Amino acid sequence: MVMGAAFGLTKELAEETAAVWEKVKDHTTPMEWPVQAALISEINALKKERNAVILAHNYMTPDIFHGVGDFVGDSLALAKEAAKVDAKVIVQAGVHFMAETSKILSPEKTVLIPDLRAGCSLASSITGADVRLIKERHPGLPVITYVNTTADVKAETDICCTSANAVQVVEWAAKEWGVDKVILIPDEYLARNVAAQTSVGIIAWAGHCEVHKRFTTQDIADMRAAWPGAEVLAHPECPEEILQAADFAGSTAAMISYVEKNRPKKVVLITECSMASNIKGDVPEVEFVGPCNMCPHMKRITLENIRDCLLHMQFEVTVEPEMQEKARAAVQRMIDLPPPSKPARYDLVRAKHSVAVELI
Numbered sequence: 001m002v003m004g005a006a007f008g009l010t011k012e013l014a015e016e017t018a019a020v021w022e023k024v025k026d027h028t029t030p031m032e033w034p035v036q037a038a039l040i041s042e043i044n045a046l047k048k049e050r051n052a053v054i055l056a057h058n059y060m061t062p063d064i065f066h067g068v069g070d071f072v073g074d075s076l077a078l079a080k081e082a083a084k085v086d087a088k089v090i091v092q093a094g095v096h097f098m099a100e101t102s103k104i105l106s107p108e109k110t111v112l113i114p115d116l117r118a119g120c121s122l123a124s125s126i127t128g129a130d131v132r133l134i135k136e137r138h139p140g141l142p143v144i145t146y147v148n149t150t151a152d153v154k155a156e157t158d159i160c161c162t163s164a165n166a167v168q169v170v171e172w173a174a175k176e177w178g179v180d181k182v183i184l185i186p187d188e189y190l191a192r193n194v195a196a197q198t199s200v201g202i203i204a205w206a207g208h209c210e211v212h213k214r215f216t217t218q219d220i221a222d223m224r225a226a227w228p229g230a231e232v233l234a235h236p237e238c239p240e241e242i243l244q245a246a247d248f249a250g251s252t253a254a255m256i257s258y259v260e261k262n263r264p265k266k267v268v269l270i271t272e273c274s275m276a277s278n279i280k281g282d283v284p285e286v287e288f289v290g291p292c293n294m295c296p297h298m299k300r301i302t303l304e305n306i307r308d309c310l311l312h313m314q315f316e317v318t319v320e321p322e323m324q325e326k327a328r329a330a331v332q333r334m335i336d337l338p339p340p341s342k343p344a345r346y347d348l349v350r351a352k353h354s355v356a357v358e359l360i
């Protein structure tokens with residue numbers, strides 16, 4: 001019998017969603033599954049009807065990630081996919097700045113987000129007007145912004161970066177501009193963690209991700225005591241003392257690659273907690289332990305509002321054409337750089353450079 005048929009699903013629906021069930025069965029319940037399976041089926045049919053694709057971020061819940069995501073990954077992977085995807089409609093299963101990035105890279109496509117309130121504490125920490133003032137204060141320095149920013153901020157930017165390529169972009173920009181200092185905004189902790197990996201000086205902004213800044217070194221000590229032997233992997237949006245206390249630090253893609261390669265018996269991922277649920281199915285022998293810090297903005301996206309989004313073609317994300325063009329240059333410049341030779345690792349323990357960050 002196909003798993004799921006016992007939960008009140010029709011035989012056809014159980015068969016259609018059997019592969020998804022295998023991936024999500026540790027993260028859902030028999031009571032919820034019939035509703036989720038029906039929504040997954042409905043969404044996949046609507047995608048065909050609308051000629052749509054769903055770009056799902058690593059922080060989506062497993063029902064979305066495995067059930068309806070056509071392309072899944074981190075911000076960099078999704079941005080690249082948005083640029084080349086062959087469909088009329090893009091549904092961004094992520095937050096608003098990601099939908100704007102998709103629109104910037106695919107202006108001819110209709111970009112929808114299932115909930116317009118899906119924001120980001122980091123993106124809302126800075127505006128384009130702030131960047132103009134920073135440029136006035138530091139003329140001649142390249143401006144690098146994290147992709148977790150709004151389109152008006154990207155439009156004031158020379159080149160974007162993600163946590164996967166930030167060190168590479170900083171070093172490229174310093175060389176290209178012939179300077180020994182760059183502006184890297186808006187994430188203060190990412191800037192500090194990048195500064196520890198390079199001799200290029202960094203001018204930073206005091207923006208933070210509300211999920212990653214919440215972790216403390218006491219949390220890590222408590223986790224090591226609760227789960228002896230567990231390896232601790234941290235995201236570079238965390239404060240530097242968290243990266244120092246971790247066994248490995250890198251972007252979400254680097255964390256996934258570390259787990260797949262090293263297959264630790266037990267692992268703690270110091271990042272948004274859906275990521276562990278999403279990769280668990282691919283590494284069944286690895287036990288994921290630790291707290292569950294969720295991003296409230298990412299969690300606004302649900303199967304129900306993805307279905308409604310496709311059904312009613314709501315909510316469209318647009319970017320004013322002039323801003324779109326300027327922002328596209330910054331994102332495209334990042335995409336055009338050769339991919340990092342290996343997943344970016346942030347080594348805060350053996351960092352050779354003193355962390356010289358000037359906070360604006």
Ligand code: SF4
Nearest residue numbers: 120121209210211295
């Ligand atoms: S996890 Fe942090 S950076 Fe990502 S969307 Fe949520 S608040 Fe923003």
